[in-house]
Amino acid sequence: MEASLQLQRFSSYGCFKIKPFLDSFPSVKTTQFTPWRSKCSVICLSHRVTASAADFSKRRQRRLSKGSTPKGFTSKTRMSTQKRKQQKNNEQKEDSSIPKLSEFVEPNNREIELKVDEVENKEEKEDLSSIGKELDIRLSNHNVVNGNGNGMILGDVVGLEKKEISSENGTASIGLEKKEIGSENGTVSTLRDAVSKGKHIDDTKTDEIVTVEVESVEVDEKTVQDKSLQLKLEMETNLRKQEIEGLADENFLRGDKFFVYPQIIKPDGEIEVFFNRSLSNLKNEPDVLIMGSFNDWRWRSFTVRLNKTHLKGDWWSCLIHVPKEAYKMDFVFFNGQNVYENNDNNDFCITVEGGIDVFAFEDILVEEKRMELEKIAKEQAEKERQEEEQRRIGVEKAASEAERAQARIEIERRREILQQLMKKAAQSFDNIWFTEPKEFKGGEKVRLYYNKSSSHLTHANELWIHGGHNNWNDGLTIAEKLVKSEKEGGDWWYAEVVIPDGALVLDWVFANGPPKAATIYDNNNCQDFHAIVLKSIPEEQFWVEEEHRIFEKLQKERKLREEAIHAKAEKTTQMKGEMKERTLKRFLLSQKHVVYTEPLDIHAGSMVTIFYNPANTVLNGKPEVWFRCSFNRWTHSIGPLPPQRMLPVDNGFHVKATVKVPLDAYMMDFVFSEREDGGIFDNNGDTDYHIPVVGGIVKEPPMHVVHIAVEMAPIAKVGGLGDIVTSLSRAVQDLNHNVNIVFPKYDCLKFEHVTDFHYQRCYSWGDTEIEVWFGKVEGLSVYFLDPQNGFFSTGCVYGGGNDAQRFGFFCHAALEFLHQSGFHPDIIHCHDWSSAPVAWLLKDHYMHYDGLSKSRVVFTIHNLEFGAHFIAKAMAYADKATTVCT
Numbered sequence: 001m002e003a004s005l006q007l008q009r010f011s012s013y014g015c016f017k018i019k020p021f022l023d024s025f026p027s028v029k030t031t032q033f034t035p036w037r038s039k040c041s042v043i044c045l046s047h048r049v050t051a052s053a054a055d056f057s058k059r060r061q062r063r064l065s066k067g068s069t070p071k072g073f074t075s076k077t078r079m080s081t082q083k084r085k086q087q088k089n090n091e092q093k094e095d096s097s098i099p100k101l102s103e104f105v106e107p108n109n110r111e112i113e114l115k116v117d118e119v120e121n122k123e124e125k126e127d128l129s130s131i132g133k134e135l136d137i138r139l140s141n142h143n144v145v146n147g148n149g150n151g152m153i154l155g156d157v158v159g160l161e162k163k164e165i166s167s168e169n170g171t172a173s174i175g176l177e178k179k180e181i182g183s184e185n186g187t188v189s190t191l192r193d194a195v196s197k198g199k200h201i202d203d204t205k206t207d208e209i210v211t212v213e214v215e216s217v218e219v220d221e222k223t224v225q226d227k228s229l230q231l232k233l234e235m236e237t238n239l240r241k242q243e244i245e246g247l248a249d250e251n252f253l254r255g256d257k258f259f260v261y262p263q264i265i266k267p268d269g270e271i272e273v274f275f276n277r278s279l280s281n282l283k284n285e286p287d288v289l290i291m292g293s294f295n296d297w298r299w300r301s302f303t304v305r306l307n308k309t310h311l312k313g314d315w316w317s318c319l320i321h322v323p324k325e326a327y328k329m330d331f332v333f334f335n336g337q338n339v340y341e342n343n344d345n346n347d348f349c350i351t352v353e354g355g356i357d358v359f360a361f362e363d364i365l366v367e368e369k370r371m372e373l374e375k376i377a378k379e380q381a382e383k384e385r386q387e388e389e390q391r392r393i394g395v396e397k398a399a400s401e402a403e404r405a406q407a408r409i410e411i412e413r414r415r416e417i418l419q420q421l422m423k424k425a426a427q428s429f430d431n432i433w434f435t436e437p438k439e440f441k442g443g444e445k446v447r448l449y450y451n452k453s454s455s456h457l458t459h460a461n462e463l464w465i466h467g468g469h470n471n472w473n474d475g476l477t478i479a480e481k482l483v484k485s486e487k488e489g490g491d492w493w494y495a496e497v498v499i500p501d502g503a504l505v506l507d508w509v510f511a512n513g514p515p516k517a518a519t520i521y522d523n524n525n526c527q528d529f530h531a532i533v534l535k536s537i538p539e540e541q542f543w544v545e546e547e548h549r550i551f552e553k554l555q556k557e558r559k560l561r562e563e564a565i566h567a568k569a570e571k572t573t574q575m576k577g578e579m580k581e582r583t584l585k586r587f588l589l590s591q592k593h594v595v596y597t598e599p600l601d602i603h604a605g606s607m608v609t610i611f612y613n614p615a616n617t618v619l620n621g622k623p624e625v626w627f628r629c630s631f632n633r634w635t636h637s638i639g640p641l642p643p644q645r646m647l648p649v650d651n652g653f654h655v656k657a658t659v660k661v662p663l664d665a666y667m668m669d670f671v672f673s674e675r676e677d678g679g680i681f682d683n684n685g686d687t688d689y690h691i692p693v694v695g696g697i698v699k700e701p702p703m704h705v706v707h708i709a710v711e712m713a714p715i716a717k718v719g720g721l722g723d724i725v726t727s728l729s730r731a732v733q734d735l736n737h738n739v740n741i742v743f744p745k746y747d748c749l750k751f752e753h754v755t756d757f758h759y760q761r762c763y764s765w766g767d768t769e770i771e772v773w774f775g776k777v778e779g780l781s782v783y784f785l786d787p788q789n790g791f792f793s794t795g796c797v798y799g800g801g802n803d804a805q806r807f808g809f810f811c812h813a814a815l816e817f818l819h820q821s822g823f824h825p826d827i828i829h830c831h832d833w834s835s836a837p838v839a840w841l842l843k844d845h846y847m848h849y850d851g852l853s854k855s856r857v858v859f860t861i862h863n864l865e866f867g868a869h870f871i872a873k874a875m876a877y878a879d880k881a882t883t884v885c886t
Helices: 083-094 122-130 194-195 219-252 358-424 539-590 722-733 803-820 837-846 866-875
Strands: 001-012 018-023 030-033 042-050 111-117 160-168 169-177 258-261 271-274 290-296 299-305 315-321 328-334 348-351 435-437 445-451 464-469 478-481 492-498 505-511 530-534 595-598 607-612 624-631 656-661 667-675 677-684 689-694 704-708 736-743 753-765 768-777 779-788 827-831 856-861 881-885
Touching: 001 492, 018 505, 194 492, 219 258, 219 271, 219 667, 290 315, 299 315, 315 539, 358 505, 464 492, 478 492, 607 624, 607 667, 607 803, 607 856, 624 656, 689 881, 722 736, 722 779, 736 768, 736 803, 753 803, 768 803, 779 803, 803 837, 837 866
Parallel strands: 111 160, 704 736, 704 827, 736 779, 827 856, 856 881
Antiparallel strands: 001 042, 030 111, 160 169, 258 271, 271 315, 290 299, 290 328, 328 348, 435 445, 445 492, 464 478, 464 505, 505 530, 595 607, 607 656, 624 667, 667 677, 667 689, 753 768, 768 779
């Protein structure tokens, strides 16, 4: 059941406050209201209250016992309505004076308690539920005392408790008992007639009229919670304000230029940065901004404008969000242009408490980089796919046009030949051959007669016809054995032949046996026999179809060639991959007597255990072995890891250590030492230990390798040197390194193996002008040096009588070319005695140049029989020397 409550309010004073009554009433929720005594005119104030029980008629009668009486209720003996009215009048007369201060619960609370008891019996429930949707109970009281007279709704509470609901003569009566302050001569009653007519229950006049529209009784718990929360927030705001004011005073007295609130910065939260402009370089600037980032300026940069605060002093502030990945906040202040306050060029920084550490952040950066690289790789792959598709379409179009043109040329050739044949062809040849019928077309069966006695096949035991059509265009398509005919006038034999479709001319010869078994032929004196197919398709249509057939044949042949090339390339790639894997495995196993790993193949992002046998090294017999490690040739961003003491393995002489490989690693680098602080090192003969890492998100940067040689296959090959230079260069290039070759421009070069050959530029060295030519040899970039002194215009590679002078000049000219061209090679590889001078010329004359200062020399011995003294000197100067096993 729903009820609407209308309260008459005074125009000059607030009379009521309605708030939820949160109590343990058995079946209904209640609302409290309190009338105040005051002389004031009446205005209407409507409030809506919703009862928790919508149908009172269906509820069981329950009475309140003493043990279960809700708060604010007392157990009383039931009395009649008249007695209750009389009691109320007496109480109102006794308590007509102004209420005392002690009677108010709070001076600023305004409460009117309306407590609705449950219906005592079923008849009363039904009577109450039958009352109309609106009950008007007018309550007026001109003697309510207004404590402050300010026209506001007062906070003092007067409780009116509903005591009883009874049914008299069809009238519903609501009894209200004065709890603390009652209205003088005040009665509260409800009548069914009063609902519609506005009349009183009896003739007694009252000073207060309350209009109640009973629709519902509802407890607004949310309002109470919201007010409690609001009060809590106000208290927190005031406390925060006081703390910030205290911090501002303390920092100003210390001369600190900034502080933050809260003082302990947590990740994934908001902080307020306060900056004292008067203590900084920005004291005369109208604008103040903060520019910063996180984690040593590597994460989430920001720029925010500061605003003037209410704090004493020249304090400005702004809010900054601290990301969850932050462990440090770095920032400076500036005026938005070129005036900065950056802590004397040291920048400001604050530590973020409770967040991730540096290593965890590195993992985040690596993961972000991995995702970015995957995205770039995906985009690049899609771009390459589209480009490849466009290229394929272009190639296909060009090839189709070429094949169609080739088909047209072939048709013209065939047409001309066939027309010549058709002029010579006949339907029969007297006393030699004829056909039945004389006119035929493709697909029909005809008898072809042959006079055996007219040729040198007279004595043949068998006769065969070997035939084709259109000048044998499709080769041998007819092979039939002839049988004896009963025709007279000669030794006639015949064979039944099916004319091929599309035949314009039939071609054949006679033989003494089937194909590949015949030994004697009658081929019309080497001109073959020809007969015109008179009922063939129109000639123009034939040639159109023939052109299309040739075109399709050419296309099919081309696609077969492309598939074969593709299959070969895939097989080559697979073989190279397998060879690379086997080579790496052999390399790793070759040093197992000193060091090896589990797993043998190191994968990025995994844990790896390094096993080391000091018995075979300079650390033999040392009581401790310490492991020192980094990645990516000691250039990884995390730097060298802290030294780790290696633990002994249960069996054997090995010791072990375990490390985690970063996701962005492509090489693992390590050495061993006898103590944590160093001492004796095992660094693999000054080259350190290096093991490749697979599966990393970062690939090893390509090296720039330059070979300086005097032989190269296949353009100038004398011995095995030329083969090694070419094959080694291709192998290194296949590993995604950049490879160039500097080579003499002999006048005897095999230029047919050089592609894209062209003049590039010239330079001078040793009073000689040297021309530079460029070309590709088996996919390798080759720079050809052609000095204008004629050193390489001898018609040969070796044997000029001054080979040492020629090749010494070439070595110096090659280094000068690298210097003047701005090359920055990582490795300069020279071969055998002929280019050995490169090793000492680089160290003695070119190491001070920026482009060549970091270059390292690799020297390979191919043949010790020649130039031994040159080889010995190069070995002394080279950074790495190798030899070729033959």
